Amino acid sequence: MEDTEMIHLWKSYDKKLEENLSFNRQNAADITHMKVQSALASMKPLKIFTILIGIIWVIWVDSILISTFHIANPFFLVSAGIQVLLTKLAIGIYLYQLLLIQQVDINAPVLDTQEKLSKLKSSTLWCARLLFLQLPVWTTFYWNQSMLDNSNGWLYALQIMVTVSFTYLAIWLFVNIRYKNSHKKWFHFIFNGKEWNPVIKAMELLHQVQEYRQ
Template identity: 55%
Template sequence: MQDVDMKALWNEYDRKLETALQLNRQQAYTITRMKVYSLLQSVKPVKILAVITGILWVLLVDSIIVRTWAFASPFFLVSAIVQVLLTKLAIGIYVYQLVLIHQAQLNAPVLTTQRRLAALQTATLWVPKLLFLQMPVWTTFYWNSGMLLHGNLVLWIIQGLTTLAFTLAGVWLFLHITPENRHKKWFRLLFAGKEWDGVREAMDLLSETEGA
């Protein structure tokens, strides 16, 4: 009887221990979800401000294009149109990010939240990729026919090298701003801000929870 009682007590202890461990894991998941939700909510104001600022900028540039269409330099018009189109794409991506943040719920499964965070991370990187792609047009909007016809060779060389450098830099950044490069020094310098850090920290928290 003593052996039977001891086995019963041991089994009861194992059951209680497993129940306690399961409860602790559930509490850890709940706390993690709360932290992730808090991090995502903390980056929302930055994205909302970016959308508002972007819309105001687009309205300004569009109005300038319309008002100067008849007499402005073709270089100015093309540069402004390229810049404003890329800005509109960036605004659309910001709106998509806000939708993803809105869909993040405290009671959502971890895998579902991870997928949304991965999409949010990718979308967060697409905004600077598009904005850096604008770099060349900031060196061409002031070109005009007089500059091309009457400019000297030194001016052409300086302008050409400047535009080429901005183009190469913009394309390089567009191609290399990826999650795989997030640990590199230049990437950390470019993205040392709350908007990126909040998403990254949220993903790290979920990864730690999944591996626990």
């Protein structure tokens, strides 16, 4: 009888222990999921601020392009047109990212959240790639016919060298800004702050959620 009671008590203890472990794992998963939301929410203020500044910049540049279209030199029009177009694309990506952040639900399946984080990470890389394509036009918007007619050979060589260097850098960054290069120093130099770190932190936390629920 005593042996039977001991076995019963042991099984009862085992069951309670398993229930407690399961409860603790669920609590840990829920808390970690809340941290994911918090990490992503920390990105919103900077993105909203950047969007507002971007919209003001786009309106200002567009107004200049429209008002000076018939008198401005072609170098300025083309350079400013490319710059403002890329800025508009970046604003569109930022708005898309805000929507993704808003859609992250603490009660959603882990795979659904992972998909949104993956899109957020990918769009962040694409935004940077597009914005770096602006580099060459910052070296050409001030060109004009008078400068071309009156510059000497040294100034020509210097201007060409600067423009070619910026063009090479823009193309190199566009090609190489990929997640597979995230371990490199230059990548950390570019992506270090509220635009990138919360996404990576959220992905790491979400991996912990998966481990809790296994």
